[in-house]
Amino acid sequence: MDSGAVILDLNQLRRSCASCALHELCLPAGIYGDDLRQLDAAIRDKRTLERGATLYRDGDAFRALYVVRSGSLKTFLQNEAGDLQILAFHLPGEILGFDALASNQHVSQAEALEHSSICELPYARLMQVSNEVPALHRQLMRVISREMVAEHRHLVMMGRQPAQERLAIFLQNLVDRYAHLSRDDISLTLSMSRYDIANYLGLVVETVSRLFTRMQETGVLEVNRKSVRILRPDLLAELCSTQHPVPMKRHDHD
Amino acid sequence: MDSGAVILDLNQLRRSCASCALHELCLPAGIYGDDLRQLDAAIRDKRTLERGATLYRDGDAFRALYVVRSGSLKTFLQNEAGDLQILAFHLPGEILGFDALASNQHVSQAEALEHSSICELPYARLMQVSNEVPALHRQLMRVISREMVAEHRHLVMMGRQPAQERLAIFLQNLVDRYAHLSRDDISLTLSMSRYDIANYLGLVVETVSRLFTRMQETGVLEVNRKSVRILRPDLLAELCSTQHPVPMKRHDHD
DNA sequence: ACCGGCAGTTGACCTCGGTCAATTGAATGC
DNA sequence: GCATTCAATTGACCGAGGTCAACTGCCGGT
Numbered sequence: 001m002d003s004g005a006v007i008l009d010l011n012q013l014r015r016s017c018a019s020c021a022l023h024e025l026c027l028p029a030g031i032y033g034d035d036l037r038q039l040d041a042a043i044r045d046k047r048t049l050e051r052g053a054t055l056y057r058d059g060d061a062f063r064a065l066y067v068v069r070s071g072s073l074k075t076f077l078q079n080e081a082g083d084l085q086i087l088a089f090h091l092p093g094e095i096l097g098f099d100a101l102a103s104n105q106h107v108s109q110a111e112a113l114e115h116s117s118i119c120e121l122p123y124a125r126l127m128q129v130s131n132e133v134p135a136l137h138r139q140l141m142r143v144i145s146r147e148m149v150a151e152h153r154h155l156v157m158m159g160r161q162p163a164q165e166r167l168a169i170f171l172q173n174l175v176d177r178y179a180h181l182s183r184d185d186i187s188l189t190l191s192m193s194r195y196d197i198a199n200y201l202g203l204v205v206e207t208v209s210r211l212f213t214r215m216q217e218t219g220v221l222e223v224n225r226k227s228v229r230i231l232r233p234d235l236l237a238e239l240c241s242t243q244h245p246v247p248m249k250r251h252d253h254d
Numbered sequence: 255m256d257s258g259a260v261i262l263d264l265n266q267l268r269r270s271c272a273s274c275a276l277h278e279l280c281l282p283a284g285i286y287g288d289d290l291r292q293l294d295a296a297i298r299d300k301r302t303l304e305r306g307a308t309l310y311r312d313g314d315a316f317r318a319l320y321v322v323r324s325g326s327l328k329t330f331l332q333n334e335a336g337d338l339q340i341l342a343f344h345l346p347g348e349i350l351g352f353d354a355l356a357s358n359q360h361v362s363q364a365e366a367l368e369h370s371s372i373c374e375l376p377y378a379r380l381m382q383v384s385n386e387v388p389a390l391h392r393q394l395m396r397v398i399s400r401e402m403v404a405e406h407r408h409l410v411m412m413g414r415q416p417a418q419e420r421l422a423i424f425l426q427n428l429v430d431r432y433a434h435l436s437r438d439d440i441s442l443t444l445s446m447s448r449y450d451i452a453n454y455l456g457l458v459v460e461t462v463s464r465l466f467t468r469m470q471e472t473g474v475l476e477v478n479r480k481s482v483r484i485l486r487p488d489l490l491a492e493l494c495s496t497q498h499p500v501p502m503k504r505h506d507h508d
Numbered sequence: 509a510c511c512g513g514c515a516g517t518t519g520a521c522c523t524c525g526g527t528c529a530a531t532t533g534a535a536t537g538c
Numbered sequence: 539g540c541a542t543t544c545a546a547t548t549g550a551c552c553g554a555g556g557t558c559a560a561c562t563g564c565c566g567g568t
Contacts, residue, residue, distance in 0.1 A: 077406055077407075077410055079410075079495070080495075081495065081496070083414055083496075085409060085410040085413045085414055087406055087409060098398075098399055098402060099399060099402050099403050099406065100399070101395050101396050101398075101399035102396050102397075102399035102400040102402075102403055103403075107403055107406075108406065127388075127392065130388075130391065131388050134381070134384075134385050137384065137391045138381065140395065141355050141394065141395060141398065142355050142356050143356075144352075144355070144395065144398050144399070144402070145352055145353060145354070145355035145356035145398070146356040147402070148352060148353050148356075148398070148401070148402060148405070149353050149356055149357075149361055151402070151405050151406075151409065152331055152341055152353065152361075152362065152405075153331075154409060155339060155341060155405065155408060155409055155412060156331055156333075156339040158409060158412035158413055158456060159339045159412055159453070159455075159456035160337055160339055160456070162554075162555090163554075163555065193515070193516090194515070194516060194517095195515080195516095199413070201413075202412060202413035202414070203555080203556090204555080204556060204557080205515090205516075205517095206516090206517080206518085206555090206556075206557085206558095207554090207555060207556075208516095209516060209517050209518080210517080210518080210555095212516095212517090213517075213518085225515090225516085225564080241333070241334075241335065242335070242337075416524075416525090417524075417525065447545070447546090448545070448546060448547095449545080449546095457525075457526090458525075458526055458527080459545090459546075459547095460525090460526075460527085460528095460546090460547080460548085461524095461525060461526075462546095463546060463547050463548080464525095464547080464548080466546095466547090467547075467548085479534075479545090479546085
């Protein structure tokens with residue numbers, strides 16, 4: 001690598017990864033000292049996106065991975081017919097863009113749900129640094145793998161859970177992820193619309209609306225537009241797993 | 255790396271990756287010559303599994319990735335209640351086990367659907383080789399990414415498609431993957447049970463059965479137990495996308 | 509401060525696919 | 539070769555959640 005990139009002044013360092021409040025969550029977890037410094041050098045740009053702005057779209061050439069610094073985004077797939085399926089919501093500290101590694105172009109679209117700021121990790125630079133810092137490669141794969149595991153959970157929800165469980169799991173998941181960001185763990189501000197939530201859960205907006213109403217009526221939570229306050233975290237947790245009246249087991253056939 | 259592993263005799267080489275009929279599909283795509291030789295050395299074991307045998311289960315320590323040489327496997331998630339969701343079917347040339355990278359232990363279960371043979375890629379060895387052969391790291395990430403993309407398609411199916419489309423997409427997908435393995439492209443032997451198919455698609459077995467019957471009645475295919483012959487690939491392709499009577503578009507809200 | 513538009517809610521109705529139950533038939537064991 | 543078993547099919551019924559439509563109330567713009 002060119003030595004110019006490795007030698008950093010304190011100023012640059014302060015503005016970027018090493019001082020990022022989220023650096024534990026983002027890539028360099030497990031990477032310290034000089035390695036971190038190198039990684040830091042690979043992060044070229046910080047961008048901000050307005051609500052509704054597109055970070056990348058289906059077909060775009062793959063240049064970089066992106067870390068959410070603040071705000072939130074959704075990624076989704078859209079077919080020819082215009083049908084769309086939201087794949088994930090991305091909160092601060094999380095990384096987007098892995099789906100483009102396979103074909104060198106993005107196969108999904110990423111859009112900001114609110115005013116957000118993003119770190120760009122140019123992939124070519126990332127690979128250069130990785131060659132010097134083997135730990136980075138492994139860390140990258142760990143992060144991709146974590147994303148796969150999250151998608152597995154999403155899949156189970158879609159395949160097996162009834163509507164109310166889906167919403168409960170969704171909310172619980174948001175609570176967990178925001179708690180991780182050391183926020184108040186019982187109140188949420190939903191940056192996504194009811195349409196987005198419904199779509200993500202494989203439901204329609206009316207169903208989501210009714211479920212919010214029902215959960216409010218049963219005292220689980222208090223909801224007012226985008227703000228949700230969990231009143232009974234215990235009840236919410238219960239709702240996350242189907243309480244089969246008859247404990248109907250799913251087969252375990254060959 | 256220890257030099258003993260790099261020096262291979264022709265015999266060993268012939269038995270393994272370099273001569274594997276599927277080597278284009280599996281890991282070393284884009285890796286040649288000495289690099290391939292090194293990779294080959296990292297592949298320790300070939301195992302065979304009987305139908306129903308478990309390759310790894312939830313909680314197992316992560317030691318290796320696995321390549322299917324012949325036969326087929328399913329991977330699935332199973333929760334405390336015994337509910338289970340099949341995540342994927344794995345055909346020859348495909349790689350399993352990436353979900354374990356995140357936590358260093360498997361978080362799903364893999365089971366053979368029929369007599370199968372498997373290449374084991376010990377992860378530690380793989381990482382050693384990768385440090386010498388940067389291309390391998392990138393290729394590995396490409397493969398994980400490809401798997402993620404496939405899972406996205408699965409997700410869309412679960413979230414948006416009605417039952418018949420799901421089965422059509424499933425069959426089309428199998429046809430494509432087997433065509434890739436240069437088999438007869440209009441007849442399939444389903445190694446998985448109807449229960450497995452139903453589960454994978456988020457349906458119940460009765461629905462799958464009815465759909466097979468209907469597709470047979472409409473002349474799309476001929477089905478007899480595990481064997482399926484696609485009579486009208488064109489019709490099958492049509493069934494893969496919902497033909498909205500009214501071309502109802504899914505919203506594209508903020 | 510009023511208006512327009514769209515996010516969100518609510519209600520009435522209907523449909524797709526799930527549930528339950530009976531039957532068929534292919535494989536495996538004695 | 540017959541019985542047992544379980545995968546698969548078929549039919550009758552039902553209900554969770556989708557569809558359609560009407561309404562409410564925020565929010566943003568001028």
